[in-house]
Amino acid sequence: MKTLVGGLLTAVMLIVVLAAVGWLALQRKDIPYDSLEAKYDSPASQYMDLGGGVRVHYRDEGRREGPTLVLVHGYSASLHAWEPWVRSLSSDYRVISLDLPGHGLTRSDQGYPAGRQGYGAVVDQVTRKLGVERFTLAGNSMGGGVAWEYAVDHPDRVEGLVLVDAAGWPRDGGGSVLIFEVLRHPWGRAVLKNVDTRPLVRQGLQSAYLDDALVTPELVDRYVELARAPGHRDILLGLQTGPRREATPQVLSKIKAPTLVMFGQKDTVIPATDGDRFAAAIPGSTLIVYPDVGHVPMEQIPDRSVQDLKTWLKAKVYAAVP
Template sequence: MQVHFRDQGLPTDSLPLVLIHGTAASLHTWEPWVAELKATKRIITFDLPANGLTGPNANHDYSQKAYVDFLDSLLIKLKINRCILGGNSLGGSVSWNYAIEHPEKIKKLILIDAGGYPLNSTSVPIAFKLAKVPILNNLLEKITPRSMVESSVKNVYFDPTKVSNVLIDRYYELTLREGNRKAFKERLASSKNTASKNNTSQIIKTIKVPTLVLWGDQDQLIPIASAYKFHEDLPNDTLVILKNLGHVPMEEDPKASIIAVKEFIEKIY
């Protein structure tokens, strides 16, 4: 598999920051943070299989295990033995699962509006809804209106006026990448099939590395209750709630959301 990734910032940094985006997003979601951190940190970002320019997985496996194995292969390829690992939404779920499987490789963990617990969403992007509807989801593989992508992106922001046409165009164009729409449908089906199988609380309680839990208080896709649940279950975490931000705080307000990240990275444990 060819992987779209970026290796930016300080090349001599011995503890890189690896960041993983969420469903239907791409490495571009992290570029504002990269701009803030690249003077002092090496930052690795990439498009997960089923997303961005990496595109679909040939074996159509979008399980958590497949993503954890993919991440491990990528870090081995990049010769990264230990890192600070962070992720948003799906990327957050992959991050904490990776920390459980490979604790020796993770120095610190950053979970931004991360998946893991039952969602209890109060609002879901229309693309996510339609991708689960038989017949309609097959149609969406062929016909995907830009307006649907626009609505879905605005849904995960608290302030939709911050969603620019440039941002919508990027999401739309990457959605149209060959194979991504079918992979999107398959990934959501995979997450639905596995979500109820795990005793999430008991698993997360085994994570020992220092963890920053960062959450937009107006997240409707993964509401703030999940932030408090992570805080309750993680034995060694710091919880930071971001006022008037939604599901993707690193996009919606990069400068406000990066403050706690910088402090967490610099803190000695």
């Protein structure tokens, strides 16, 4: 009997030791900003100090005298997500893309209050500092939530609004993307804060893009590595529990700007029915639903989606602009 008990204790201790070793092996430290900037910024990259420890990474590209478009990325993404659109739009428009705090190459002090409302303030500060008074605002996913909230709060500044698989409607249950399921729980956030999330990130991207060929090792590296910038993980985890304004027909009915709603019919992150709800709630909006497309139409079908955007801009927002 003693031999059996001793053997069981030894086995338990071995399991604990192996688990601890495995846990330590998965730990990942922050990556310094200098290293990330050397790899992920571009000749178009610029930086702007907003005060409060926030230093925004942005790009201001295209036709300076043209109408201005401002592009806001989604959760855990970066301005890189808009590159296919920027290449196509730059001949006719001034295109500003930016990294929100906790994302990409934007720096912020420890304790930055994560939330869509604070992100709207960042959009407001950046555009004002660049001398842009009126613009069309586009956002994907969480960035779409930032965009529609900004349009509600600053109707005098928004000429047009583009919601690409936008967030905002209340959720009754979880989606099918594993990493978001884990992040909804305090224990999940605690476990994931300092470990290698590469397998979960890859699964999340495959769910978003639907096409495994688009989820390259370079794409996974970019998401994983930029999330390891100093302070980013605290902000990203805080966004799962931070305050947010939910979309309602009453709130969205205040939007007066011409609005384009784009949604992938097979979005597994935000259901395509939310696109119908946005279109029904925002007066005079235009809805485009893409069959066999997921959460990021601007990356999955860049040519088709940007052409639809150009057509809509010419018809609804800048019809009088040559």
